[in-house]
Amino acid sequence: MSVPLRFASPTDNSRPHGSHRYDVFGPKIQRQLALFGRDALDAWTLLEADPDVVAYCERPLSLPDLKRKRVVDFWVCRKEREEFIFLLRPSELASRLDHPSSIPAFRAWAASSNVEPAFVDPNDIARQKLLLSNWESFLCDLSAFGRYVPKALSDQVLKALPSFKTLTELEQHFAEEDPVLLRVAVVSLLHQGRAICSTLGSETFSSRTVIEAKS
Template sequence: MSTAPRFVEPAVMDRPPKAHRFDVYSPKLGRQATLFGRDALDLWTTLEGSPQVLSFCERPMKIPGASRHRCFDFWVRRADGEELLVLLRESERKEANPKSRHEILAKLDGTTLDGALVRCLDPAHMADHAIALANWGSIIRDLSAFERFVPQALCKDLVAAIEQPKSIRQLQEDFAPCDSTTIRIGIYLLLHRGQATCRQIATHVLGPGHIIEAP
């Protein structure tokens, strides 16, 4: 079976009214991505930071039956299947009348379209993960800028080193005199690839005391 992504670039580039534009680099995709609105940026951060997400694409296709500018926010591929994600707008989160566009999304939510599960997401729920979003935002920015400077041999050695949980600071000390920044970015690479985990990412602002362990 082919492992090539079904969607590799956005099909819709129209910016929603008053939506801020974010141009970001995705280490997972190896390309630039353009996102419209803070909610889309936060969802992208979640997808980029999840090792279970193998691939994704922003605005892959229009929503059948919706207005001509309304599209799915992301297509996502995981090991167990594909998803089409929609971020509900404020008007769509309110009680809808029978002629509301929300009815279209309500009927699609939980169904499959071209083999992909459709999921409608309430952006308000992402506020519960503010610390994780901020931490992954920092990790992704550092990977975007410095990933290319990290030797793969270092990543391999780091994988072996975290068979026993260690803090970022301990790993930097253990691998001295190697540059501490390079070691930190190497640790971020392991987290991004799912070769390491850190429970504190969801609860504490990222720092040298965070404990890194094998998944």
């Protein structure tokens, strides 16, 4: 889906002191991006995993009227709305005075721009360990092989899902296909929200994991 992007590239690529840099490829936005710190990496992983997210941009702007610089972590375009995501720092979690919502100029700007602020505790994301682990693996597959999967193969896999619900069953049914591309076809269906897997948050994805077409 092609949408006009309010934000297409970060306004600030400076590395915060002491943070680790992660260079990743975003399948939804079809470009490389640099993420700083594990919190940002985990949040990005869930944005890519969420089929309701159409597009996003990391560090789209800095907040006005602050003595200490504070960037918005992500702008997110969902099917029905836009969001500014703030991954709350320890000081922001500890004190309401440090919370981004305490900045009147920003609240007014966000309201006039029809962008909804979302304040996220990174600890809530980090607790979703299996979901993050599964999607980190999926995103590596999509980044490396997604371009090589014919749409026709994904469509055929989707049609076969009512009868063949695990990778093992699909591999047997599509015996002539490259098993790597077949796995990536399944992953692409999950990524697009055309297929679902209810156990990604509770079990490591395997050849026996049940995948279903979205009803």
